[in-house]
Amino acid sequence: MLNEAIQALEADVLDRLLRYVRIDTQSRADSPTYPSTPGQLDLLRLLRDELLALGYADAALDRYGYVTATLPSTLPADSPAPPVVAFFAHVDTSADAPGRDVQPIVWRNYAGGALRLPGDPTQVLSPEESPALATHVGHDIVTSDGRTLLGADDKAGVAAVLGAAAYLIRHPETPHGTLKFVLNPDEEVGHGVDHLDVPALGAAYAYTLDAGEAGEVEDETFSADSVTLRFLGRSAHPGYARGKLVNAIKVAADFVAALPRDTLSPETTAGREGFVHPTTISGAAEEAVVRLIVRDFDTAELARKETLLRDLATTTAERHPGARYDLTVVEQYRNMHDVLVHHPRATALADEAVRRVGLEPLHRPIRGGTDGARLCAMGLPTPNIFAGWQMIHSRREWVSVQDMGKAAQVIIELAQLWAHER
Numbered sequence: 001m002l003n004e005a006i007q008a009l010e011a012d013v014l015d016r017l018l019r020y021v022r023i024d025t026q027s028r029a030d031s032p033t034y035p036s037t038p039g040q041l042d043l044l045r046l047l048r049d050e051l052l053a054l055g056y057a058d059a060a061l062d063r064y065g066y067v068t069a070t071l072p073s074t075l076p077a078d079s080p081a082p083p084v085v086a087f088f089a090h091v092d093t094s095a096d097a098p099g100r101d102v103q104p105i106v107w108r109n110y111a112g113g114a115l116r117l118p119g120d121p122t123q124v125l126s127p128e129e130s131p132a133l134a135t136h137v138g139h140d141i142v143t144s145d146g147r148t149l150l151g152a153d154d155k156a157g158v159a160a161v162l163g164a165a166a167y168l169i170r171h172p173e174t175p176h177g178t179l180k181f182v183l184n185p186d187e188e189v190g191h192g193v194d195h196l197d198v199p200a201l202g203a204a205y206a207y208t209l210d211a212g213e214a215g216e217v218e219d220e221t222f223s224a225d226s227v228t229l230r231f232l233g234r235s236a237h238p239g240y241a242r243g244k245l246v247n248a249i250k251v252a253a254d255f256v257a258a259l260p261r262d263t264l265s266p267e268t269t270a271g272r273e274g275f276v277h278p279t280t281i282s283g284a285a286e287e288a289v290v291r292l293i294v295r296d297f298d299t300a301e302l303a304r305k306e307t308l309l310r311d312l313a314t315t316t317a318e319r320h321p322g323a324r325y326d327l328t329v330v331e332q333y334r335n336m337h338d339v340l341v342h343h344p345r346a347t348a349l350a351d352e353a354v355r356r357v358g359l360e361p362l363h364r365p366i367r368g369g370t371d372g373a374r375l376c377a378m379g380l381p382t383p384n385i386f387a388g389w390q391m392i393h394s395r396r397e398w399v400s401v402q403d404m405g406k407a408a409q410v411i412i413e414l415a416q417l418w419a420h421e422r
């Protein structure tokens with residue numbers, strides 16, 4: 001792309017980010033509705049309207065909150081059609097830091113050093129804490145004012161998708177097959193694509209724009225299960241409990257204390273190592289519940305970790321005569337590599353698109369899940385591409401305007417690369 005076009009794209013993507021982050025779209029894990037919060041629908045309606053205004057005649061918001069839009073092929077009608085490719089980003093933001101009344105700040109031409117966020121003097125963004133800052137001198141950096149998260153996860157991805165959609169419809173000379181754009185709610189609470197009608201979307205391949213560092217192309221996630229472990233005791237009046245009371249709280253506490261400490265925990269593992277992790281504990285003397293998550297890149301390892309939990313629960317219950325337990329496992333998501341290995345072009349073309357915008361592709365296993373992992377399991381091969389965000393889920397979250405511009409360029413390059421595939 002020409003320099004002028006790149007600058008226009010960066011300006012457009014920044015403009016969109018600043019508009020989108022002002023809408024509170026935090027999702028909520030405990031909500032009975034879908035989307036989980038009404039603010040997400042405010043942004044989704046805005047995005048549908050922006051797509052309609054750009055000329056996307058079929059842009060629509062369905063009853064679950066999915067916004068979809070189609071860009072018809074620009075290839076000659078008599079040539080064989082390439083695969084339909086979709087681009088996804090999620091509108092919701094994390095509940096790990098405040099997300100209402102976001103006041104974005106653009107630090108033009110970042111000169112290096114620490115950025116003191118003016119809304120809260122304790123929030124100082126520094127290259128010591130976020131080493132990527134050091135490689136972004138000269139970039140335009142967007143942060144919040146320090147009182148809230150920014151929401152670049154994943155509004156940087158939304159801005160990149162909309163920016164590319166705007167560019168492509170205004171440049172019909174760009175050769176590409178049929179493209180789909182999808183904006184979805186509730187990724188952060190693990191329900192991003194629960195109600196998506198994948199066959200109706202009609203895409204053969206997809207990409208989520210929901211990774212951090214510029215250049216990242218992710219094709220591997222954890223495989224994930226959740227485990228609910230219910231300890232049953234026997235309650236009795238504490239004044240007359242000798243020989244009768246079996247306190248489930250103590251059984252559950254013993255179990256948690258017996259979990260591996262130096263290995264197999266989030267705080268002691270990195271890279272390709274998996275873990276078991278207690279997320280909540282609740283209960284009373286009669287019954288106490290420990291919920292855990294189990295993670296590994298090797299799907300078969302999940303069962304071994306679950307056996308370890310079962311064995312620990314058995315020996316713990318044995319130490320408390322009269323205590324019992326039951327353990328249930330629920331599948332959460334699977335390593336998308338298990339699917340993507342059968343569709344090598346999806347990742348290879350993403351790597352090529354990243355090179356075309358002047359970056360080196362970075363492959364890192366994701367120590368988490370993405371909507372792409374779910375989409376892979378639903379039959380739609382979906383690697384994850386960078387949107388540029390850094391320090392997400394914190395008040396010191398930031399994103400470079402130039403990196404967001406690169407993300408939009410990657411979409412535009414991918415559209416053209418897929419035009420040659422059959």
Ligand SMILES: [Zn+2]
Pocket residue numbers: 090153154187210
């Ligand atoms: Zn995200």
